[in-house]
Amino acid sequence: MPPGVYRPQTDTGLLRRALRRERITTRTEVLDLGTGSGALAVEAARLGARVTAVDISWRALAAAWCNGLLNGHVVKVRHGDLSAAVPGRRFDLVVTNPPYVPAPGESRPRGRARAWDAGTDGRLLIDRICAAAPAVLSPAGRLLIVHSHLSGVEETLARLHAGGLRAEVVERTRLPFGPVLRSRLGWLRERGLVGGRTTEELVVIRAEHA
Template sequence: MTADALTAAPPLRCWVPRGVYPPQTDSRLLGRAMRREGVTAWTDVLDLGTGSGILAVEAARLGGRVTAVDISWRALAATWCNALLNGQTLSVRHGDLAEAVPGRRFDLVLSNPPYVPAPDAGPPRGPARAWDAGHDGRQLIDRICDTAPTLLRPTGTLLLVHSHLCDVGATLTRLSDAGLRGKVVDRTRLPFGHVLRSRMAWLNGQGLTADGTTTEELVVIRAEHT
């Protein structure tokens, strides 16, 4: 199915159980970037940190051969169910990012990882596992940047979404150090959600936001081998 045909197709059905990250603005932003990549039946797609699986299912509907990875069994159950709800077939793998697919390489790697800066630098618990990522929000982003070259085929592409709060420039530099050329291809600005509003004083104290700032910019970074 082409991207134009997908636009005309019925909306994807999505079941999101408690404790699994629901599709939001960042999911839609990443989905838009993915649709530009020309996914076909010959495209091997990896969705790292798949959550509800909505992007993995969309990639499958475009025709891709999709592998969805998450460390949460509940997220993988949601992904499997959402694939069935939408009449799609994909593979689910339980594990910690790239460790779930040892030795494999892909044409397209998608990731919408946890990226919200958190006062508690320890491992997040409960629903916060879907968004908290340490003091600078980079606990998973840095690992994805470092391992992406081992996951991509020579002509493969990484699409990574995150907030400006965890330093877009640092991500571009880290990708470059790993041998990938990255650039921002999409961005949008939106009001702080509940989690960020509850942390405004701490974020200001960390220098991650300026006093009075109540909006967040989300970006999609596209990277490929240099």
Template structure:
């Protein structure tokens, strides 16, 4: 990511187009100095570091110990203060409220229902790709302050309208603020047949990524 030093060990999600989209949306939020920011599923921690550079007081969470290590190292490499916690989504910050929550959860439809193992934990998210997306939608309203904001990125393959409806059902005002189209990568190409069988993909092999912005009233 431009302007950042980034160490990414094997098994930790490497920043890609979705990370860049979130970074762009993050800059539009005009984070005030001292704003409380939560980065869910921080991975390498680059978005947490960027939020800290913009003045936020950042807590980053990941269930992977490798990701926790990477995020801590990348905060140090970039001279930023980020509190990195190990745990499942919002469980390490239970009882706290934030002005901004950023989330880039795994969202790739997986071949089966078994929990992902190994490096696939960084991208696999159940048969419809919504295993983590739905949990983020349900959990975030409980950690957002009034007028707080969620920035959530995922693929069109797991249902943009479903996410907007779920967030609305949780009492948030949600809309798409960023879009990017890109060719299927190696993982999606290898699963194209299964995706077509499930109706998640057609003849097109272009993926659309979206950033959804949801605001707590």
């Protein structure tokens, strides 16, 4: 876990649980978008899949590749911006834990914050993933995406449906705000995103071609 790379947390575990319910064989092609440490890529490889891990951070890709080797698996890594790193390819399973935390200001996040900050509505990358999903999934492919209720679960479902995908929430959990959300609690309340609560709900959405 080099400095600046997102450490596996509750959202990673939630997505891992959903991943393990999918049918994965030695012929399954898996794409891990925004791989971070490679925890999900390594889990998919452990289940037998052929895995490609994508990240815009070179440091994250190095971590994912090394963590694959440390666990006895080869994870292919590709540097780039989401599915643009694998042009023209389709996958049987796409897993992604994108940045989804609403953040003050309109500028793109820098440094460590790139792992969680996602614009004022938390959808900076989520909307792009929803738009790209139909083209990057094989005909029987599935998408698993995790994010917070703060970034609009119904909006994600609607966008996936609009793209011709059947989508549903398959995992949920609620947990107390972590340090990042606590540090901007006043701003979140001003925007009407949290009310008086200090907990957030994380969900995993599963989508496939209708």
